[in-house]
Amino acid sequence: QSALTQPPSASGSPGQSVTISCTGTTSDVGGYNYVSWYQQHPGKAPKLMIYEVNKRPSGVPDRFSGSKSGNTASLTVSGLQAEDEADYYCSSYAGTNTDVFGTGTKVSVL
Amino acid sequence: EVQLVESGGGLVQPGGSLRLSCAASQFTFNRYWMTWVRQAPGKGLEWVANINEGGSDKYYVDSVKGRFSISRDNAQNSLYLQMNSLRAEDTAVYYCARPYSRNAFDLWGQGTMVTVSA
Numbered sequence: 554q555s556a557l558t559q560p561p562s563a564s565g566s567p568g569q570s571v572t573i574s575c576t577g578t579t580s581d582v583g584g585y586n587y588v589s590w591y592q593q594h595p596g597k598a599p600k601l602m603i604y605e606v607n608k609r610p611s612g613v614p615d616r617f618s619g620s621k622s623g624n625t626a627s628l629t630v631s632g633l634q635a636e637d638e639a640d641y642y643c644s645s646y647a648g649t650n651t652d653v654f655g656t657g658t659k660v661s662v663l
Numbered sequence: 664e665v666q667l668v669e670s671g672g673g674l675v676q677p678g679g680s681l682r683l684s685c686a687a688s689q690f691t692f693n694r695y696w697m698t699w700v701r702q703a704p705g706k707g708l709e710w711v712a713n714i715n716e717g718g719s720d721k722y723y724v725d726s727v728k729g730r731f732s733i734s735r736d737n738a739q740n741s742l743y744l745q746m747n748s749l750r751a752e753d754t755a756v757y758y759c760a761r762p763y764s765r766n767a768f769d770l771w772g773q774g775t776m777v778t779v780s781a
Contacts, residue, residue, distance in 0.1 A: 554725050556707065587766040591708070598758060598774060599700075599708065604767030642708050646766040650713055650722045652698070657707040 557582060557643055557655035564661040565633045573658045575626040575643030581653055583624035587646035590619060590628045594639045602641075603628060630660070638662045665689040665770060667759050672775030679749050679779070685742040685759030685772055693717075693737040696762050699744050701755035702774075711757070712744065727753075749779045 558576040565571040575582065575590075582588055588606045591599035601610050603619035606626065616631045626645070630637050643655035671683040685697070699711040712733040713722045721733050732745040742759050756774040763769035 556709075589767050591768070593708075598771040599768070600771075601763075601767060601769045604764065604769075610763075610767075610769060644708075644710070644766055644768075650715075650720065651724070652710040652713070652766050654700070654708040654710055 554647065554651070554653060557645060557653055559641075559643060559655040559658045561656075562659045562661065564663055565630075566663045567633055567635065569633050570629060570631045571633060571660060572627050572629045573641055573643075573660070575628070575645075575655045577624050577626075577645055577653070579624060581645040581647040582621065582626050584648065585646045586621070588619065588621055588626040589644045590617075591642045591644065592637075592639045593642065599642065633662050635662050667761065667770055667772035669757065669759055669772040669775040672757065672777045674778045674780065675749055676781055677750060677779055680745070680747045681749065681777060683744040683746065683757055683759075683775060683777070685744075687740045687742065687761075690761075690770075692735075692740040697733075697735060697742045698760045698762060698768060699733060699742075700758045700760055700768070700771075701753075701777075702758070703752075703755040706755075709755075713762075714742070746777070749777075751779050753777060754779050 590603040593599045607619040647653045714733045730748045734743045758774045760768040761770040
């Protein structure tokens with residue numbers, strides 16, 4: 554039940570793309586296609602942005618996309634906008650009806 | 664409006680107990696697993712516990728096993744977290760969340776703050 558590893562920070566200029574990695578093990582990220590991503594603004598509850606590796610809930614812009622290779626999942630935000638500045642967390646199913654979150658990445662829009 | 668509303672947080676001394684509640688509204692509560700997630704001040708999200716639709720199956724992060732108990736009352740559309748033997752490191756905002764599908768938490772409450780301090 555160790556937290557998934559994310560870079561502490563990432564940044565980009567408006568209109569650019571930023572990609573955040575999320576590294577786990579074969580017991581979580583690598584073992585299941587159940588990886589999700591959450592956006593959290595200060596003082597607010599998290600918001601689901603991606604689920605099942607690359608699926609977007611209704612209402613989430615298609616600027617947000619997800620992928621996975623081996624034990625590492627990634628979230629890409631294309632066409633960065635000021636409102637994308639937030640903390641982002643990955644999460645993975647970890648077997649036996651348990652879940653695990655990542656360490657979090659602060660995305661800054663320069 | 665489809666929503667989750669937590670309550671029951673507060674200040675408690677180390678070793679004390681607290682019971683959190685989460686009231687669900689405007690969705691068929693008994694068709695969903697439910698989850699507690701916490702976030703210590705300035706820190707990341709941590710999954711705490713899951714419970715299945717009927718309340719018979721419960722799963723916990725290792726750090727709370729034997730101290731916390733997740734439960735639900737489907738007749739009252741409510742989720743609970745009984746927290747015993749509280750420690751300073753349990754200080755956090757506690758969120759209840761609904762998994763739309765496995766590991767996809769699409770609905771979150773506003774959170775309730777638990778502070779464990781003497």
